[in-house]
Amino acid sequence: MYIELDGQGPRYAQLIRALKAMILDGRLPAGARLPASRTLAREIDVSRNTVLAAYEQLQAEGFLLGRVGSGSYVAEIGSRAVSTRKAPFAALAAPLSPFARRAVAITDGSRIPGRQHAGLRYNLQYGVPLTNPALASAWRRELNRAAERAEFDYPDAQGLPLLRERICDYLARRRGVEAAPEDVLVVSGTQQAFALAARVLLDDGATVALEDPHYRGARQIFAAHGALVRGVRVDAEGLVPAALPARARLAVVTPSHQFPTGALLPLARRVELLAWASRSQAWLIEDDYDGEFRFGGRPLAALKSLDRDGRVLYIGSFSKTLFPALRLGYMVLPPALREAFRAAKWLEDRGSNTLEQAALAQFMAGGGFERHLRRAAQTLRVRRAAMLAGLKKHAGAAFDIVDSNAGMHVAAWLRSRSHADCERLAAHARERGLGLYTVAPYALRASLRPGLLLGYAALPPADIEAAMRLLGRCLRETGIVA
Amino acid sequence: MYIELDGQGPRYAQLIRALKAMILDGRLPAGARLPASRTLAREIDVSRNTVLAAYEQLQAEGFLLGRVGSGSYVAEIGSRAVSTRKAPFAALAAPLSPFARRAVAITDGSRIPGRQHAGLRYNLQYGVPLTNPALASAWRRELNRAAERAEFDYPDAQGLPLLRERICDYLARRRGVEAAPEDVLVVSGTQQAFALAARVLLDDGATVALEDPHYRGARQIFAAHGALVRGVRVDAEGLVPAALPARARLAVVTPSHQFPTGALLPLARRVELLAWASRSQAWLIEDDYDGEFRFGGRPLAALKSLDRDGRVLYIGSFSKTLFPALRLGYMVLPPALREAFRAAKWLEDRGSNTLEQAALAQFMAGGGFERHLRRAAQTLRVRRAAMLAGLKKHAGAAFDIVDSNAGMHVAAWLRSRSHADCERLAAHARERGLGLYTVAPYALRASLRPGLLLGYAALPPADIEAAMRLLGRCLRETGIVA
Numbered sequence: 001m002y003i004e005l006d007g008q009g010p011r012y013a014q015l016i017r018a019l020k021a022m023i024l025d026g027r028l029p030a031g032a033r034l035p036a037s038r039t040l041a042r043e044i045d046v047s048r049n050t051v052l053a054a055y056e057q058l059q060a061e062g063f064l065l066g067r068v069g070s071g072s073y074v075a076e077i078g079s080r081a082v083s084t085r086k087a088p089f090a091a092l093a094a095p096l097s098p099f100a101r102r103a104v105a106i107t108d109g110s111r112i113p114g115r116q117h118a119g120l121r122y123n124l125q126y127g128v129p130l131t132n133p134a135l136a137s138a139w140r141r142e143l144n145r146a147a148e149r150a151e152f153d154y155p156d157a158q159g160l161p162l163l164r165e166r167i168c169d170y171l172a173r174r175r176g177v178e179a180a181p182e183d184v185l186v187v188s189g190t191q192q193a194f195a196l197a198a199r200v201l202l203d204d205g206a207t208v209a210l211e212d213p214h215y216r217g218a219r220q221i222f223a224a225h226g227a228l229v230r231g232v233r234v235d236a237e238g239l240v241p242a243a244l245p246a247r248a249r250l251a252v253v254t255p256s257h258q259f260p261t262g263a264l265l266p267l268a269r270r271v272e273l274l275a276w277a278s279r280s281q282a283w284l285i286e287d288d289y290d291g292e293f294r295f296g297g298r299p300l301a302a303l304k305s306l307d308r309d310g311r312v313l314y315i316g317s318f319s320k321t322l323f324p325a326l327r328l329g330y331m332v333l334p335p336a337l338r339e340a341f342r343a344a345k346w347l348e349d350r351g352s353n354t355l356e357q358a359a360l361a362q363f364m365a366g367g368g369f370e371r372h373l374r375r376a377a378q379t380l381r382v383r384r385a386a387m388l389a390g391l392k393k394h395a396g397a398a399f400d401i402v403d404s405n406a407g408m409h410v411a412a413w414l415r416s417r418s419h420a421d422c423e424r425l426a427a428h429a430r431e432r433g434l435g436l437y438t439v440a441p442y443a444l445r446a447s448l449r450p451g452l453l454l455g456y457a458a459l460p461p462a463d464i465e466a467a468m469r470l471l472g473r474c475l476r477e478t479g480i481v482a
Numbered sequence: 483m484y485i486e487l488d489g490q491g492p493r494y495a496q497l498i499r500a501l502k503a504m505i506l507d508g509r510l511p512a513g514a515r516l517p518a519s520r521t522l523a524r525e526i527d528v529s530r531n532t533v534l535a536a537y538e539q540l541q542a543e544g545f546l547l548g549r550v551g552s553g554s555y556v557a558e559i560g561s562r563a564v565s566t567r568k569a570p571f572a573a574l575a576a577p578l579s580p581f582a583r584r585a586v587a588i589t590d591g592s593r594i595p596g597r598q599h600a601g602l603r604y605n606l607q608y609g610v611p612l613t614n615p616a617l618a619s620a621w622r623r624e625l626n627r628a629a630e631r632a633e634f635d636y637p638d639a640q641g642l643p644l645l646r647e648r649i650c651d652y653l654a655r656r657r658g659v660e661a662a663p664e665d666v667l668v669v670s671g672t673q674q675a676f677a678l679a680a681r682v683l684l685d686d687g688a689t690v691a692l693e694d695p696h697y698r699g700a701r702q703i704f705a706a707h708g709a710l711v712r713g714v715r716v717d718a719e720g721l722v723p724a725a726l727p728a729r730a731r732l733a734v735v736t737p738s739h740q741f742p743t744g745a746l747l748p749l750a751r752r753v754e755l756l757a758w759a760s761r762s763q764a765w766l767i768e769d770d771y772d773g774e775f776r777f778g779g780r781p782l783a784a785l786k787s788l789d790r791d792g793r794v795l796y797i798g799s800f801s802k803t804l805f806p807a808l809r810l811g812y813m814v815l816p817p818a819l820r821e822a823f824r825a826a827k828w829l830e831d832r833g834s835n836t837l838e839q840a841a842l843a844q845f846m847a848g849g850g851f852e853r854h855l856r857r858a859a860q861t862l863r864v865r866r867a868a869m870l871a872g873l874k875k876h877a878g879a880a881f882d883i884v885d886s887n888a889g890m891h892v893a894a895w896l897r898s899r900s901h902a903d904c905e906r907l908a909a910h911a912r913e914r915g916l917g918l919y920t921v922a923p924y925a926l927r928a929s930l931r932p933g934l935l936l937g938y939a940a941l942p943p944a945d946i947e948a949a950m951r952l953l954g955r956c957l958r959e960t961g962i963v964a
Binding site: 008009013016017020024057060061062063075076077096097098099100101103104106107127128129136139140143144147148151153154155187188189191192195199200201202203217220221224319323324325326327337339340343344346347348349350351352353354355356 | 618655673681684801819
């Protein structure tokens with residue numbers, strides 16, 4: 001009998017695979033008798049035990065029948081019913097959902113696994129975190145303690161009650177938001193908050209208003225859910241309320257620190273925004289993604305603190321304040337939406353990771369979290385100053401800089417107003433080992449002014465100065481400045 | 483009863499829409515009894531099967547409750563949750579999505595936060611984990627090591643490459659599944675695998691075939707996504723292929739250990755199932771939820787190992803093998819679906835928790851995981867024997883017991899065949915401090931035989947014996963046995 005082994009993994013597994021294939025495609029028909037183990041072992045040059053183990057397994061799985069003293073026979077299993085086509089894609093005839101087709105188109109497969117660090121001397125890509133050895137060891141300590149008392153059963157789908165309490169306390173003191181633990185839903189990061197909102201709030205074809213430019217992950221998930229995404233103009237004071245569409249189901253806003261321009265939305269515009277929501281019966285999602293880090297003036301309370309009408313869904317993140325690998329964030333929901341979001345979260349994943357929630361609750365309760373925030377703010381303040389100084393010195397001729405007094409990045413707008421220049425600059429910088437993002441992918445309108453997002457969280461001041469010097473050189477090498 | 487059909491699409495869909503509208507706006511209040519299917523069929527001039535299909539779907543979505551022998555009643559949910567909130571929720575005028583309305587109705591708010599342990603002397607609820615001090619400390623050690631080398635940046639959305647490699651190695655050796663790391667998607671538990679599948683594979687109104695009884699979380703998420711959920715009969719050998727609907731987009735199956743009856747699907751039926759999928763161009767989801775724990779005979783390889791056609795999506799879970807609080811599981815995807823699922827996961831939450839993934843990869847690489855599995859299997863074997871012996875001794879007169887030789891629970895079928903008896907027994911046991919689940923919530927068909935799911939993972943043998951003695955007493959106290 002001719003049996004071809006594929007050479008992958010242990011011999012008995014190869015033999016099992018080969019025999020199954022022969023049975024399933026009819027080369028070994030029902031009733032056929034297999035060679036005695038000794039014979040087959042000799043023929044294909046394996047040990048007899050290997051053949052016996054394979055026969056035994058095939059018997060256990062019902063492919064073979066064993067008869068004492070008379071060998072092994074192929075069982076009647078209706079082999080002809082199983083397709084033996086090589087091409088595994090017949091299944092495609094069962095099509096993907098509209099969601100899936102849009103999701104694939106929107107996310108553009110290749111970019112999914114995240115940013116590429118390889119070969120970068122200086123990484124200014126927005127979102128690269130502040131790496132803080134003190135935080136790392138404090139966090140390990142909290143995890144350890146949490147693991148000692150870990151619950152092993154399924155979590156509370158709405159989030160660990162202790163953590164929700166700590167979040168409420170934090171929000172009341174730092175963001176002016178009055179919330180009770182039952183208003184809070186713990187989620188696996190900001191992105192999940194948007195995904196849940198898309199499912200809970202949107203009918204197919206609903207209109208969603210996004211500031212333009214904006215956080216791309218929000219646009220992608222709303223578009224994948226079939227929403228009609230409309231951009232709303234942003235100026236130096238943030239979202240322009242007059243530019244809001246007359247009707248929308250939902251608007252996503254970043255009043256504390258417009259992403260990515262950095263603008264702080266003044267109170268009058270906040271009030272206009274709330275009035276618009278009330279008039280058009282729309283929900284507002286306030287993404288307070290880095291409202292914690294302000295370097296000048298008092299922070300404005302969150303928009304949510306003005307919400308008398310129960311229209312604002314507040315989203316907070318720990319990816320920015322702690323680190324992105326910690327997949328935890330939260331929503332503060334109006335009463336009318338609590339139940340639906342809790343149900344959606346339960347249906348999605350039964351609740352977020354318990355251990356990290358417990359560690360975070362302790363970290364907040366013990367004061368470690370706010371100590372870390374203060375320390376991080378100091379570090380960021382120094383890095384931001386280095387960035388602004390370096391940018392002015394080495395690249396000041398090419399850019400208008402928006403000084404937002406907050407966050408972890410600076411937006412630098414290219415004076416030449418040429419998107420081609422901007423992309424060319426970023427590509428050249430990349431080759432030179434300087435990683436940075438342009439604003440373009442964050443915008444719907446191609447007419448948006450070209451610019452760079454320069455993240456300063458990950459590098460010490462000396463590296464930032466060097467990176468800015470390199471940026472200046474790139475500007476000259478690309479001929480954007482003389 | 484006056485029901486107006488809108489004439490759009492199939493009759494059963496019209497009837498479902500009409501009944502939902504009546505429930506949601508209060509014309510059919512909670513507790514109202516619906517006409518018998520035969521009566522309603524005559525009144526509105528449709529076939530009785532149309533009415534039955536509509537009732538079944540409304541039951542699956544949680545709008546109706548079915549009581550054997552006494553018809554269908556409006557559940558206490560929809561209207562309260564959706565339409566009659568108290569002020570000041572003007573915002574409600576911006577309605578929830580159809581998904582959200584179904585999600586709220588299906589999950590029935592009150593049960594979301596998970597099971598209640600309080601006041602239970604003996605907890606036999608299915609899914610309560612094996613608590614193992616050795617595992618807890620081994621896991622702490624791995625977490626610690628992982629935290630020392632933790633990446634702080636965003637994870638790989640598809641899952642940590644090292645973990646995906648270990649999963650492939652494990653599957654090849656233990657489940658007969660050949661997979662490459664690019665076929666694997668790490669998810670935040672089995673529930674998320676179903677949720678992603680619902681979004682990627684289902685159009686609105688698609689038919690999904692579920693074994694009946696089945697894992698309720700799957701039914702809920704598919705129904706919330708607007709699928710028409712059809713039950714497929716299960717007998718002592720598991721799913722009955724002849725009972726599969728002629729057309730479906732998707733079938734969810736548990737061939738290694740039918741949930742919750744425990745049946746092992748024989749090879750011939752596996753082949754028939756694959757042939758059905760091929761014929762009807764349907765996807766198959768194989769939920770291999772506790773295939774690792776078998777106490778007799780050799781384990782059958784997973785259905786996925788027979789999948790020549792690229793139609794099987796394999797789901798593996800660490801909630802059962804390690805503990806539920808660890809929100810990690812994985813899917814092995816056919817090539818045609820890889821990209822869409824990766825995009826859906828990226829859009830949902832950017833990827834699962836890195837730290838736990840790293841700890842798990844090490845735990846698997848160092849052999850600790852399989853050592854734990856062997857130890858857990860020994861423990862479970864002893865507990866299962868105690869459960870079967872105690873059940874026979876103290877409650878044998880009342881139940882038919884299905885001995886499935888696998889898993890973490892036993893199904894005990896009530897000889898009296900009265901669902902009312904069964905619910906009464908469970909409620910009485912609860913008061914006596916004995917927590918257990920009845921089979922009814924896991925089934926679509928109210929005609930399913932009444933029974934109990936008895937989980938034995940969480941209790942030592944002496945407690946299991948005591949719990950069975952208590953169950954025997956409850957049987958007498960409720961008059962179910964003399």
